[in-house]
Amino acid sequence: RVSSVLNRDVKQFGKKHMFDTSEETCWNSDQGTCQWVTLDFPHTVKVSQLHIQFQGGFSSRLCILEGCRAGEELVKISDLYPQDINAMQISFAIFQVEETVLDKLKITFENSTDFFGRIVVYHLGVLGKK
Secondary structure, eight states: OBSOOGGGOHHHHOGGGGSSOOTTOOEEOOSSSOEEEEEEEEEEEEEEEEEEEEETTSOEEEEEEEEEOTTSOOEEEEEEOOOOOOTTSEEEEEEEEEEEEEEEEEEEEEEESSTTOOOEEEEEEEEEEO
């Protein structure tokens, strides 16, 4: 699930584009503060690394990572601080996170570098073990 999609155009800017491995497609949020992505895994996973590829100028200065097991409340795992390289380039961030066992992961994009609060993600990868 995602907080929003630009102009509700899921065909062009929907969440599926974060995982399609195409360099030409992306998830583009609508404007507003605190955009987020929630991932529900089909089975319990142990997350150790997070990869996020933003569009420069449309990234987040602070990402709050939360997770939980099935049926539990989300708990904060860590704060992540991506670097916005350049307004015209794509910024790729790799974050090591303390290995956490969970069924659900939420990434909240606080403090967008875009004046209107939009976030653009070309790739989102979660690495770990089953």
